[in-house]
Amino acid sequence: MDADIRSEARDAYRVITLNRPEKLNATTATMLRALRRAFEEAAADRACRAILLTGAGRGFCAGQDLGAVNMLDAANADLGALVEELYNPLIRLIRTHPLPVVCAVNGIAAGAGANLALACDIVLAARSAAFVQAFARIALIPDAGGTWILPRLVGDARARALALLAEKISAEQAAEWGMIWRVIDDAALMTEAETMAAYLAAQPTATLGLIKRALNASPTNDLDAQLALERDLQREAGRSGDYAEGARAFLEKRPPRFSGRM
Ligand code: T3D
Numbered sequence: 001m002d003a004d005i006r007s008e009a010r011d012a013y014r015v016i017t018l019n020r021p022e023k024l025n026a027t028t029a030t031m032l033r034a035l036r037r038a039f040e041e042a043a044a045d046r047a048c049r050a051i052l053l054t055g056a057g058r059g060f061c062a063g064q065d066l067g068a069v070n071m072l073d074a075a076n077a078d079l080g081a082l083v084e085e086l087y088n089p090l091i092r093l094i095r096t097h098p099l100p101v102v103c104a105v106n107g108i109a110a111g112a113g114a115n116l117a118l119a120c121d122i123v124l125a126a127r128s129a130a131f132v133q134a135f136a137r138i139a140l141i142p143d144a145g146g147t148w149i150l151p152r153l154v155g156d157a158r159a160r161a162l163a164l165l166a167e168k169i170s171a172e173q174a175a176e177w178g179m180i181w182r183v184i185d186d187a188a189l190m191t192e193a194e195t196m197a198a199y200l201a202a203q204p205t206a207t208l209g210l211i212k213r214a215l216n217a218s219p220t221n222d223l224d225a226q227l228a229l230e231r232d233l234q235r236e237a238g239r240s241g242d243y244a245e246g247a248r249a250f251l252e253k254r255p256p257r258f259s260g261r262m
């Protein structure tokens with residue numbers, strides 16, 4: 001594993017840590033490739049049933065490392081190619097990942113770093129953390145899925161102001177607006193995030209993957225298409241051993257023991 005990314009296996013989940021703390025975990029091509037590999041490896045590991053993403057040091061991620069782009073040559077740089085090769089596959093991978101992905105935003109999340117966090121399924125943030133769509137400050141547009149996910153999370157008016165003004169907002173404001181799930185006191189963030197990852201890792205993993213599929217399809221489906229999709233996915237879920245176990249455990253008044261498989 002590349003030094004810029006740490007991937008640590010716990011009992012049934014992995015903790016993936018962005019690891020360039022001296023640069024607030026600003027991303028480089030090497031780091032983004034390693035991050036993608038870490039998510040792919042987690043998907044291929046049958047023992048892994050959840051992922052926790054966080055950052056080392058005082059920041060979560062300051063977005064693209066602006067020092068890694070040759071600024072003198074910036075006018076000729078094809079940032080579209082960079083986005084296509086490095087950011088887009090990563091955001092798609094996280095959104096469609098078969099495992100639930102929790103993000104513990106331990107500090108500032110700026111630019112693509114903010115949108116990387118928002119691509120995760122459940123976002124927890126330290127009380128001292130903040131989010132900034134920093135792009136317009138350097139004459140770029142929000143990428144890493146920002147223009148897709150922001151209006152869906154906070155509505156058009158807030159998404160426009162966040163993107164055009166590039167103002168920093170606190171974790172508490174982000175939670176109040178529904179941009180993230182919950183704010184946690186700084187000292188408790190990682191304990192709570194690991195507890196959540198461990199909880200998710202003991203749930204019916206394959207069914208959680210189906211839930212993600214249904215939610216991912218929702219923004220582009222009309223009601224009829226979504227109802228049809230729910231029927232199909234529920235058919236799959238209903239045939240799983242975990243459904244039988246969940247129903248049996250309920251009737252027997254005991255906690256379920258989910259295998260995580262279909
Ligand atoms: O390739 C492309 O450009 C296309 C893709 C673009 C995707 C993007 O993400 S564009 C947006 C890029 N990110 C930014 O514009 C954010 C830049 N950083 C900041 O605005 C501030 O650093 C923060 C608001 C994130 C945090 O501020 P603060 O005061 O807490 O920390 P700081 O002192 O500014 O930063 C600490 C160090 O990290 C500092 O290094 P030094 O002086 O101690 O050696 C700073 O230069 C470095 N750093 C922070 N962000 C970046 C960075 N170095 C390189 N790239 C960064 N993005």
